[in-house]
Amino acid sequence: MAIEIRETFQVAAPVDRVWRFLMDPAQVASCMPGASLDDVVDERTFLGSVRVRIGAISASYKGRVRFDQVDEAAHTVRALAEGRETGGGTARGALTSRLSALPDGRTEVIAEASVDLTGKVVQVGRGMIQAVSAQLFKEFVAKVRARLEAPAGAAAGAASDGTAAPVRDDSIRVLPLVFAALWAALVGFFRRLLGRPAT
Numbered sequence: 577m578a579i580e581i582r583e584t585f586q587v588a589a590p591v592d593r594v595w596r597f598l599m600d601p602a603q604v605a606s607c608m609p610g611a612s613l614d615d616v617v618d619e620r621t622f623l624g625s626v627r628v629r630i631g632a633i634s635a636s637y638k639g640r641v642r643f644d645q646v647d648e649a650a651h652t653v654r655a656l657a658e659g660r661e662t663g664g665g666t667a668r669g670a671l672t673s674r675l676s677a678l679p680d681g682r683t684e685v686i687a688e689a690s691v692d693l694t695g696k697v698v699q700v701g702r703g704m705i706q707a708v709s710a711q712l713f714k715e716f717v718a719k720v721r722a723r724l725e726a727p728a729g730a731a732a733g734a735a736s737d738g739t740a741a742p743v744r745d746d747s748i749r750v751l752p753l754v755f756a757a758l759w760a761a762l763v764g765f766f767r768r769l770l771g772r773p774a775t
Contacts, residue, residue, distance in 0.1 A: 577698040579705060581689040585717045589724040591677040594685065595651050597724055598673060601641075607719035609712050614638070620646070626659070630700045630708050635661045651675035665695015 587594050597603050601622045605613040608626075615623040620643040628635045639659025646653050652674045659667045669691030676684045697705065 577693045577702060577705075579689075579691045579693065579702065579709075581691070581706075581709065582687070583710075583713060584684065584686050586678070587683045587685065587721055587724050588681075589683055590681060591651055591675050591683045594683040594724060595648070595675055597720070598653070598675070598685075599646075603723070607716050607723065609715050620644075624659075628697060630697060630704060633696055633700055635663060635665060635695065635697055637661050637665075637667055639667065645672075661695050661697075663696055665693070665697060667694075668692050 601613050601616065601624075605611050605624060610628065611624060611626040613622060613624050617623060617640075622641045623639070624641060625636065625638045628637065637659035639657060641655050641657040643653055643655050652672065654670060654672045656670050657668070661667070669689055671687060671689040674686045676686075678684055693705070
């Protein structure tokens with residue numbers, strides 16, 4: 577099942593600060609419901625895992641995210657992600673994130689993803705997958721804003737102690753590695769990955 581996603585959101589923080597955050601896989605993964613960063617292979621390749629639950633369907637994925645295009649000057653990054661579900665399903669996709677500085681000092685993030693899913697999660701249908709993805713992305717955006725819009729000292733403290741908000745077991749991202757690994761997000765899935773925003 578192929579799914580196309582395009583989301584936009586804004587953060588009350590300078591574009592350089594948002595870019596540094598999105599290029600830090602540990603920070604991004606800590607904001608993704610159900611996702612975890614398992615290993616850093618190199619500066620552009622990461623291994624992660626994610627749990628997914630949509631209604632009565634649940635699955636666990638393990639996979640890899642690789643940044644194949646990074647343009648720091650244009651604040652644009654593309655991540656390729658692939659994951660395998662323990663029951664045999666797969667998730668593969670690409671996520672492109674673009675950051676733009678706004679006149680008021682805020683940053684706009686645009687995320688576009690193309691994801692192909694196989695396995696038992698597709699049984700719930702495209703509509704439910706997209707609806708759950710949108711809701712979980714809102715949670716991701718809320719956590720990103722909480723980190724980046726907090727006072728500098730508070731943000732630094734949160735990063736140094738490695739504490740992440742608890743993950744709700746009933747709210748797991750549908751496109752984790754893409755945005756992971758999610759964006760992407762979603763993900764996103766991936767530093768990005770940020771994979772599905774809402775204003």
